Amino acid sequence: MKVISKLLNIIVVILILCSLIAALGSAISNKPVLLTVILSNSMYPVWERGDMVIIENLKEKETVQQGDIVFFKTTEGGLADKGWIAHRIMSGNVEQGFITKGDANKFNDQESDGTGPIKREWIAARAITLGETPIVIPKIGYLSLWMEEYQSNPYILPVIALVIAILIAIGELKSEKKHRKKSQGMELQLIYIIGGLTISIIMGGTMIASGQKATITYEVSEHNQGVLMGSKVGILQVGDTVTQPLSELSNKGSFPSIGVITTKDKQIELSHTNIFLQKGHLINTTYTVHAEKPGDYKSAVHVGIFYPLLPPSIVFFLAEKSYWLALVMVSLVPGLPLMIYPFIDGMMRRRIMKVLRKKKNKVMNSLPF
Structure with a gap:
């Protein structure tokens, strides 16, 4: 029974880690990564709504063929507003495009x-x-589907993470004496550390999902103006100024949030950089390109929505250095107390040091000198 219990625990941990990796990867790349949850029954009986499917991401020139079940997102036509779709390729080729169909569709x-x-x-x-x-x-994807119903409130996931942390803490505090007597390893310490990391990962994932990255492509010329394919700004002559809409920042949650917009391009002026968003607050942001130095530009603009776990001035300072630095630091705040608790508690700290000394001695004894 102990072996079966440990095996089930390992499987659960692997599934949770894979789900977290998939969620974060999807949020960062804006496409399915590793695993994806099925939203409809259009491919029944291959799979059903709520199932989770293991996928492989395709390189740009990698071939697909008839019979493959592919994940695609159209930019035109009747499917353009339905997000990512998983259907089977029935026929077609790269030059003419592919005909697709859900197995359950007529x-x-x-x-x-x-x-x-x-x-x-x-x-x-x-x-x-x-x-x-x-x-x-x-059926493992039903938790994700259930959470989609509450996407209008960005604080649902953090609250669930906090509840998980409290339950872990209560359960472990009640059995702390028992653990101290029976366990000489680092199981309890690892529970705290992994619990804290899980909370931080969930927080980071929700902030990534609410933010966005815009790439602004333009050219500055000394003499010419014109249209540049794929660019809203185009080709500017030195001295020109162009303003374009960037994004809509809104707070649909019940608590305030911090909006931060940053870019490394000195020729781009942002209408807003550091915004404290109250409940129901909505702001339309813009950017202005001041053509000063000739050249081709492909500039990144990060638009981030952060939970107010650090002062807005600190969040903005970190985001100016790096969006990802700000994301990591804000994400660590709620999980940090759990992660550092084993190093604050005297008995846990001594146990950690004891284990580390044993590991060190084992390594030193194995060396040939």
């Missing part, structure tokens, strides 16, 4: 939704299969 996507053939650049991933059967983890 008609293909091009017939039923008025969407044209799926372009290769719209396809981001495909389901990993054993033979012809996709690798599916049944």
